[in-house]
Amino acid sequence: xxxxxxxEKAESGAPSPNPLHRAFFARNPRRVARELxxxxxxxxxxxxFLVARVVEVEAYLGENxxxxxxxxxxxxxxxVLFGPPGHAYVYFIxxxxxxxxxxxxxxxxxxxxxxxxxxxxxxxxxxAVARGLAPQGLxxxxxxxxxxxxxxxxxxxxxxxxNGGDLTSPRSGLWIGEDGFRVGKVEVTPRIGISKAxxxxxxYTLSGNAFVSRRxxxxxx
DNA sequence: ATATCGATTATCT
DNA sequence: GATAATCGATATG
Numbered sequence: 001x002x003x004x005x006x007x008e009k010a011e012s013g014a015p016s017p018n019p020l021h022r023a024f025f026a027r028n029p030r031r032v033a034r035e036l037x038x039x040x041x042x043x044x045x046x047x048x049f050l051v052a053r054v055v056e057v058e059a060y061l062g063e064n065x066x067x068x069x070x071x072x073x074x075x076x077x078x079x080v081l082f083g084p085p086g087h088a089y090v091y092f093i094x095x096x097x098x099x100x101x102x103x104x105x106x107x108x109x110x111x112x113x114x115x116x117x118x119x120x121x122x123x124x125x126x127x128a129v130a131r132g133l134a135p136q137g138l139x140x141x142x143x144x145x146x147x148x149x150x151x152x153x154x155x156x157x158x159x160x161x162x163n164g165g166d167l168t169s170p171r172s173g174l175w176i177g178e179d180g181f182r183v184g185k186v187e188v189t190p191r192i193g194i195s196k197a198x199x200x201x202x203x204y205t206l207s208g209n210a211f212v213s214r215r216x217x218x219x220x221x
Numbered sequence: 222a223t224a225t226c227g228a229t230t231a232t233c234t
Numbered sequence: 235g236a237t238a239a240t241c242g243a244t245a246t247g
Contacts (some may be wrong), residue, residue, distance in 0.1 A: 092231065095231085147241070224247100231238095233238105234235085234236080
C-alpha cells in the first residue's frame, strides 16, 4: 500500500456523476480538452462501476492537424471523428494497445480529444484484474490508468466493444460525467509520442497530479 | 536514473 | 514494406 492516494469513496452504493451534454463536445477540441480535466470517465458493466478522474488529455484538431488521424480523411477507420460529437473513437496502435478519444465539433467536422491519463477512484480491484496485475502486486496505482493504453485496458475498452459508442449516455455503458470536482492549476505542454506538429501546446494536465503520464520521480514533497 | 528495443496489427505508401 | 496518438522488459550509468 502506498500513501499518496487520496481516493474518494462513494458513501452510498453507486456513484451518480451527471453525464455531460452533447453540446459540451460540439466545440473546438482545445476547449473541450481543457474543460474535460477534472471530469470522470465511468464504465458500468454487469453491476460493477469503474470511475476515474480525467487528469491528462490531448486535443487533435481535425483534417488540418497533421498529427491527427483525421488528416487521412474520412475513412472506415476515422469515420467516427467526422460524425456527431460526444462519441468514442477507439483505435488500435503498435499491435498492442487501444486508445480512447471523444469526438468533438459539429457533425461533419473532425476533431477529438485523446484521454491520456486518469486517476482511479472506484473499482480499483477490477481495474487491476483487467490490467493483469495481481492485487497485492499493486504497489503503484499509476500502473492502472497512467497512459492512454493503460487506461483503455483498465476500463476494458476495445474497438469492437466501444468504437462509435455514445459517451454522453449511461446506456452505452461508457460515459463521461461531472461530479462537482474543482479543478486547480492546469498545465499546457506539447503532445506526447507524435512526430508531426510536435511543437504545438495541445496537451492539458492537472498540475502536480501524480497520475499524469511520463512523470519523473513521484513528487518528493 | 535514462536509454533502447521487441511485441504485433491496422493502415498507408 | 514502413510506420504508428504505447507499454513493459532489459541493459547500462
